[in-house]
Amino acid sequence: MTRIAALFPGQNSHSVGMGADVAATFLVAEAVYAQAEATLPGLRALIEQGPLEDLTLTANQQPALVAASVAAYRAWREATGLTPSFAAGHSLGEYSALVAAEALDLRDALRLTRRRGELMQAAVPVGIGAMSAVMGDPEVVRKVCAATPGVVQPANFNAPTQTVISGEKAAVDAAAAELKGRGLKAIPLKVSAPFHCSLMQRAQDALTPDLAATAFRAPGLPVYANVTATPNTDPSALPDLLARQITGSVRWVETIQALAADGADVFVEFGPGTVLTGLVKRILPDARTVNVGSAEQVRAFAL
Structure with a gap:
């Protein structure tokens, strides 16, 4: 059935x-x-x-x-x-x-x-927060977020190799830069607030x-x-x-x-x-x- x-x-x-x-x-x-x-x-x-x-x-x-x-x-x-x-x-x-x-x-x-x-x-006031979609191993994303100063967290585990991160803009940008340095792809999202963090x-x-x-x-x-x-x-x-x-x-x-x-x-x-x-x-x-x-x-x- x-x-x-x-x-x-x-x-x-x-x-x-x-x-x-x-x-x-x-x-x-x-x-x-x-x-x-x-x-x-x-x-x-x-x-x-x-x-x-x-x-x-x-x-x-x-x-x-x-x-x-x-x-x-x-x-x-x-x-x-x-x-x-x-x-x-x-x-x-x-x-x-x-x-x-x-x-x-x-x-x-x-x-x-x-x-x-x-x-x-x-x-959250406009401009304070940000979100980025990251393509790559979600465990790497978790570890990088945990090690990045400020507020940045995995917000959406959407697919096996797509995780959205969310938090303070400076922290999200720093995490994205680190992830790119590790060979992952990070794409800033056009959002009005940093959701799910x-x-x-x-x-x-x-x-x-x-x-x-x-x-x-x-x-x-x-x-x-x-x-x-x-x-x-x-x-x-x-x-x-x-x-x-x-x-x-x-x-x-x-x-x-x-x-x-x-x-x-x-x-x-x-x-x-x-x-x-x-x-x-x-x-x-x-x-x-x-x-x-x-x-x-x-x-x-x-x-």
Whole structure:
């Protein structure tokens, strides 16, 4: 029997108009967009019409991606009658995964990700932090970060040879220079803040009460947490897992490996872009991957 892992993307998978054709084709997806607009007025117009600069802002992009991803997922469920066996999301995508697993109400996810985006953007003044994507052995990246003065940490373990580092700009630049000297490749990223590192502690502390006040339910399927790379079905653990995620590393390689070890044999990315399916192929070259982000892709899967 096929066991599907539902995957949900994080930031920088967005585009103006994302999911508009899904909402126009499937009533269940239209309901998601209507609920997003009722919860955060103006969000739907921003998703459908832009401008891209405003949609890209962290506080807008995070809830917008939740809406687009959940809309695609619900349309797929309705069209196919299928239910995944597991769910996981990359960073922000963990909120979409929890909505898919019915552990988190969509309205709460939209409010939390708007707040999360605002707090993460405000945590570090512009120009103080930086992030770089490093191509090479992740153990070398860990060691160089640990030995570099200042704040620089592995933020995302995205693929076997792709690790994103995050922290103070001077420390990130110094670590990148050392890594290049060791034969690794380091590419500065255009980001608005240094995510998934200890500089985000203020954002984590500020979001913790909001998470604690949220009514989480037991997930209807295991959701693999970013900070542990293990499945969770305990609703009482979710506030802490989501809070720790803000400063913790996204352990995506381990997550995909754990999903495969637990029996996932098809990985379906719901929402805009193909980032996660690309990463899955780098982690598990023989894995079957599918993208579901448009009405045509929903129909193709249903056939």
